[in-house]
Amino acid sequence: MTNRNNFVDYFESHRFRGMNSRLSGRIRVLLPFLLLWLLGGTSWAAQRTSNLWWLPDVASKGGETIDQLLYFICFLTGGVFVLTQVVYIFFLIKYRSRRGVRATYSHGNNRLELIWTAIPTAIFIGLWGYSNHVWWDVIHATPPSDALEVGVTAYQFAFSMQYPGADGKLGRSDVKLISNDNLFGNDRSDPETKDNFTSAVLELPVNRPVHIRLNSKDVIHAFYIPEFRIYQDAVPGRTIDWVWFTPTKIGSYQLACSQLCGSGHYNMKAQVEVVSQQDFDKWYQEKVKPAPPPAQSEQKTAK
Amino acid sequence: MAQTIAHSGSELHGASIHGHHELSFFNKYIWSEDHKTIAIQYLFSTLFFMVVGGLLAMGVRYQLAFPGIPVPLIGGLLPKWLVTDSGAFSPGGYNALFTMHATVMIFLVVMPLLVGVFGNFLIPLEIGAPDMAFPFFNALSFWLFFTSGIVLLASFFAPNGMPASGWTSYAPLSSHGAFNGTQAGQSLWCVGIFINGLSSIAGATNYITTVINMRAPGMKMFRLPLPVWALLVTAFLLLLAVPVLSAAAAMLFFDLNFGTSFFSGDNYGQPLLWQHLFWFFGHPEVYILILPSMGVVSEIIAVFSRKPIFGYKAMVFALMAIGGLGFIVWGHHMFVSGMNLLLSATFSFSTMVIAVPSAIKTFNWMGTVWGGSIRFKTPMCFALAFVSMFVIGGLSGIYMASTPVDLFIHHTYFIVAHIHYVLFGGSLFGVFAGIYFWYPKMFGRMMNEFWGKVHFVLAFMFFNLTFFPMHNLGLNGMMRRIADPTLYDHLRSQQPLQIFITLSAFGLGLSTIPFFINFFYSMFKGPKAPKNPWNSTTLEWTLPSPPGHGNFEVTPTVYHGPYEYSVPGMEQDFLPQNQPAPDTVQLTVH
Numbered sequence: 001m002t003n004r005n006n007f008v009d010y011f012e013s014h015r016f017r018g019m020n021s022r023l024s025g026r027i028r029v030l031l032p033f034l035l036l037w038l039l040g041g042t043s044w045a046a047q048r049t050s051n052l053w054w055l056p057d058v059a060s061k062g063g064e065t066i067d068q069l070l071y072f073i074c075f076l077t078g079g080v081f082v083l084t085q086v087v088y089i090f091f092l093i094k095y096r097s098r099r100g101v102r103a104t105y106s107h108g109n110n111r112l113e114l115i116w117t118a119i120p121t122a123i124f125i126g127l128w129g130y131s132n133h134v135w136w137d138v139i140h141a142t143p144p145s146d147a148l149e150v151g152v153t154a155y156q157f158a159f160s161m162q163y164p165g166a167d168g169k170l171g172r173s174d175v176k177l178i179s180n181d182n183l184f185g186n187d188r189s190d191p192e193t194k195d196n197f198t199s200a201v202l203e204l205p206v207n208r209p210v211h212i213r214l215n216s217k218d219v220i221h222a223f224y225i226p227e228f229r230i231y232q233d234a235v236p237g238r239t240i241d242w243v244w245f246t247p248t249k250i251g252s253y254q255l256a257c258s259q260l261c262g263s264g265h266y267n268m269k270a271q272v273e274v275v276s277q278q279d280f281d282k283w284y285q286e287k288v289k290p291a292p293p294p295a296q297s298e299q300k301t302a303k
Numbered sequence: 304m305a306q307t308i309a310h311s312g313s314e315l316h317g318a319s320i321h322g323h324h325e326l327s328f329f330n331k332y333i334w335s336e337d338h339k340t341i342a343i344q345y346l347f348s349t350l351f352f353m354v355v356g357g358l359l360a361m362g363v364r365y366q367l368a369f370p371g372i373p374v375p376l377i378g379g380l381l382p383k384w385l386v387t388d389s390g391a392f393s394p395g396g397y398n399a400l401f402t403m404h405a406t407v408m409i410f411l412v413v414m415p416l417l418v419g420v421f422g423n424f425l426i427p428l429e430i431g432a433p434d435m436a437f438p439f440f441n442a443l444s445f446w447l448f449f450t451s452g453i454v455l456l457a458s459f460f461a462p463n464g465m466p467a468s469g470w471t472s473y474a475p476l477s478s479h480g481a482f483n484g485t486q487a488g489q490s491l492w493c494v495g496i497f498i499n500g501l502s503s504i505a506g507a508t509n510y511i512t513t514v515i516n517m518r519a520p521g522m523k524m525f526r527l528p529l530p531v532w533a534l535l536v537t538a539f540l541l542l543l544a545v546p547v548l549s550a551a552a553a554m555l556f557f558d559l560n561f562g563t564s565f566f567s568g569d570n571y572g573q574p575l576l577w578q579h580l581f582w583f584f585g586h587p588e589v590y591i592l593i594l595p596s597m598g599v600v601s602e603i604i605a606v607f608s609r610k611p612i613f614g615y616k617a618m619v620f621a622l623m624a625i626g627g628l629g630f631i632v633w634g635h636h637m638f639v640s641g642m643n644l645l646l647s648a649t650f651s652f653s654t655m656v657i658a659v660p661s662a663i664k665t666f667n668w669m670g671t672v673w674g675g676s677i678r679f680k681t682p683m684c685f686a687l688a689f690v691s692m693f694v695i696g697g698l699s700g701i702y703m704a705s706t707p708v709d710l711f712i713h714h715t716y717f718i719v720a721h722i723h724y725v726l727f728g729g730s731l732f733g734v735f736a737g738i739y740f741w742y743p744k745m746f747g748r749m750m751n752e753f754w755g756k757v758h759f760v761l762a763f764m765f766f767n768l769t770f771f772p773m774h775n776l777g778l779n780g781m782m783r784r785i786a787d788p789t790l791y792d793h794l795r796s797q798q799p800l801q802i803f804i805t806l807s808a809f810g811l812g813l814s815t816i817p818f819f820i821n822f823f824y825s826m827f828k829g830p831k832a833p834k835n836p837w838n839s840t841t842l843e844w845t846l847p848s849p850p851g852h853g854n855f856e857v858t859p860t861v862y863h864g865p866y867e868y869s870v871p872g873m874e875q876d877f878l879p880q881n882q883p884a885p886d887t888v889q890l891t892v893h
Contacts, residue, residue, distance in 0.1 A: 053775045053778075053779070053797075053800075054775065054778055054779060055778050055779065055780075056779055056780055056793050063711075065707075066707045066708060066710065066711060069705060069707055069708055070702070070708045070711070073701060073702055073705060073708060076701075077698040077699070077701055077702075080698060081694060081695065081698055084665065084669070084694055085691060085694070087669065088669055088672070088690065088691065091669065091672045091673050091675075092672060092677060092687065095608070095672060095673065095674060095675045095676065095677050096676075096677050096679070097609075097676045097677055097678050098676070101676060102609075102676060102869050102876065103608060103609040103610045103674060103675045103676040103868060103869040103876070104610065104673075104674030104675070104869070105610070105611065105868075105869050105870055105871050105891070106610070106611065106613065106674065106891075107611045107612075107613070107614075107615065107891050108611075108613045108614035108615065108616075108617065108667070108670065109613075109614075109670075112614075112666075112670065113614050113617045113663070113667075116662065116663060116666040117659065117663055120658065120659050120662040120663075121656075121659050124655040124656065124658050124659060124701075125652075125655060125656075127655060127701070127705065128651060128652050128655040128704075128705075130705075131651060131704075131705035131706055131707060131708070132648050132651065132652075132706070134706075134707040135644070135647070135648060135651075135706045135707050136648075138707060139644065139706070139707060139710065140644045140645075156482065176570055216568070218475070218482060218568065219473075219475050219476040219479075219482050219568065220473055220475070220476065220568075220574060220640075222639070222714065224714070224780075224782065226711070226779075226780030226793055227780075227793070229710065229711040230710065230711075231639050231710050231711065231713055231714065232639055232641070233639055233640050233641050234641075235568070235574055235575065235640070235641040236475060236567075236568025236569070236574060237567075237568040237569065237570065237572070237573070237574060238641060240641050242644060252792075253792075253793075254791055254792055254793065256782055256791060258714040258715075258782040258783070259473070259714060260398065260468060260469045260473070260476065260783075260784045261476060262395075262398075262467075262468075262476060262482055262483060262484070263393075263394055263395035263398065263467070263484060264394070265394070265398070265784065265785070265786075266394045266397070266785050266786035266787050266790065267394070267787070267790055269790070269791065
C-alpha cells in the first residue's frame, strides 16, 4: 500500500530540495530558533510599547515574587514545549512512509518508561516546592501589625470600602450583621467602629502594607487587581481576612469583580488610587474631620 | 445505509437476541437496541448540538469584539432577554450565551460524542461481543440524553431566557431567582443536568458490565485495544462522579424553587458546598472528556505509524493513574474561592502529580511515531495534532497548578485558552480523528480524503489563531465572563487582539463546513468501504462494513495483543487479533 501524500511529496519535491541546497546546513538547523527569536522579540517589543500581549506592569511587593515564579514556569514550559515539538516534528518527517522501508517492530522500552516517569515527577515536585514556598511567603504570611486595615464589601454590583477612622481600628464585625443598613457587619456595641468612614474609592498609601477584610452581601464576587497580582473571592456568609499586599507604585488602578455575579457583573469595578503617604494623610484627615454622627454615616453607606 | 445495518446480520444473531426477524421501522431507527444504531443516533444528535453550541460561541466572540454593536441580520429577531432594543447583545444575554455554550458543548457534545458514540460503537466490536450487556438500558440511555438536550435548549423559550450563571452555576447566584433573574431557565438547567446524569449512569453501568463480562475468548484485559481501556476507566469515573452532580443539581433545584438553603449565603447555607460538590464531579469530568480521546488517538497513531503502540502497559497504567488521581485534585479549581489556604497547598501537590501520567502518555505517543512508517491520512493528521495541542493544554495547566500564579490568572482568559486547548485541540480533534477513522465501519462508505485534509488544515490553523492569543489576553488580566472589556482601563489596549480572535473564531466556525458536507455527502455518494480500509488489526475490521445486527457470525478467538504491526518475518505488515501468528514468527511480549 503506497500512501505517499501531498505532504510527503512536498518534502521530496525539487522545490524543497532546491530550498535545501540554497540554505547551508547550519542555517537550516538554526531556522526554527531564528523564527522563535523573531516571534519572541516582537512580542517583547510589543509588550514594551503597549499592553497588547503581556503582563501589566507589576505594582506590589508580593506581585514581583509571583512574577518571578511565573517567568520561571514560562521558561520551563516553553523549553519543554520547544524540545518535545522539535523532536516530534523531526520524527514525523524522518519516519514518514517510504517505499521499501518497514516500521521498526518495538513494543516499548521499560528503561525509557522509567526515565520519563522519574524526570517529570522530580520536576513537578520541585516546582510544587517552589510554588508552595511563594504561597507561604506571599499569600499565607501573617499581615504585619502596622498594616492599614481596610474593609471591603462587595454587592450586586459595586464595591464599598471602609476605613478605620481616627483610632486606626476597624473594630469588631460579624457576617451575620451584614445588611442593607450595615454593609460591613459592624458590631455597633464596639466603640472602635464608631469613627469608621466609608469610601467608594480604594485609596492607598504607597509602600505601606494593606490588610483587606473582605465580605460579600449577596452572591460570590471577587477582589481582583491585576497590577497587584491579587485575587480573592468574596463569599457571602464568611469574612476573608488573609488578603494583604504592599502597593509599590503611585498611580490609578482598577479593582474588578472577576467572579460572575449577575447581569451587572460586566461593569462591577472600583477605582484604586495609590498615592504618597502625605497625600494619603491629607485625604484621610478630610474624611475623618467632618466626623458626622455614626448613625448618619451608616445611613450614607446604605444609600 | 441504516438498512444494511438492520438487515445483513439479522438472520444470524438478531433472531437469537431479540426473538424476531423483522423489526418495525420504529424499532429499527427510533427505539433501536442495536449498539451501532444507538451510536449513530448519538452521532447525529451531537452533531446537531455541536452546531447549536458553535453558534452560541460565535455570539460570545461577536460581543467581545464588537460590544454594543447591533448583531447584523438577526439582531432584530432575537428575544428581548438576549438583546437590547438596538439589537446588540445585552450584558445579561451575553451571560446566557457563554453559559449555554459551555453547557451544550460539555454535556451535549463532547461527552456524548466520546462516551455515547465511541463507547457504544467500539466496545462491543473491539472486544468481540454481539452487543452491549443491557441493550434496553442502552437505548434508554440515549433517549434520556436526548431528552436532557431538549430540556436544556427549551430554556431558550423560558421567561427571562436561558440560564446565565455560568456552566459552573456557582451558588448563591444560581440558587436564588432574585440574584440571577432567570429562575425558570436555571430550573430547567438543573432538570436537564439531572436527566443527563441519569443517562450517563445508565451508559457507564452498561460499558463496565460489557467490558468485564462479554469479552471474546482470548481477549484478556491486557489485550484490549486502548480505546476500550480508556472508555472503561471513563465509565468508572462517570459512575463515581456523575451521581454527585445529579444530587447537587437536585439540591440546587430545591434551593431555587422550594426555599431550602443548602447553598445560600445567609446563616443557614454554605456557598462553598456547591463548589466542592460541583468540582468533585467537575474534575473527573475533565478526564471523562479527554481519556476516550486519548484512547482513540493511541489506536490511530499505532495504525498509521504501522507500529505497535509504544509501552502498551504504561499507557494503561497511566490511564488508571489519571482516573484515580482525578478524584483528589478538584480543589485546584478553588484556590481563590475562600477555601483554607493549607488545603490549597495539598491540592496543588496532587495536581502536580497528576501531570506525570499525562507526560508519560505524551512520551509514549512520541515513542510510537519513532521508527514508524507514517501515513498522513486525515485521521492521522488529527491524531498527531491532538498530541501537540494536548502538550500545549497540559503545559498551560502547570501555570494554574502553581498556586501563586493561579492567583493572578485564575478567572482570566488564560484559563479559557487552557480549557479550549484541552477540550477542542484535545478532545474534539480526537473525536474528528475517530470519526474519519471509523466512518467506513459505521456507514460502509469512505469519506473524501482531500476535503478531510482541507478540514484539518483550516481547523488546525484557525484553532490556534483563535485560542493561542487568549493566553496573552489572560496574562494581561482579561477577566472571563465580562460582556464589555472596553469598560476597563487595562483591557482597552488589547481590543485589536479581541477583534483578531473573533475573526479567527469565525474562521474556525466556517472550517467545519467542509466536514459536514463531506460527512453527509459521503454517506450516500462516497466510495464503498472495504472490510479493512486502513489495514488495521482490531476485531471490528474483520467484519463487513457496516457490520450486521449481532456483529460476529462466529464468536472470534483472540490470540494476541491489539497492535501487532510490522511483525518481522511476515509478508503483510499487520496481524489481526483473531489470527494466530504463523509458526515462523515470534511476537515480542511486552
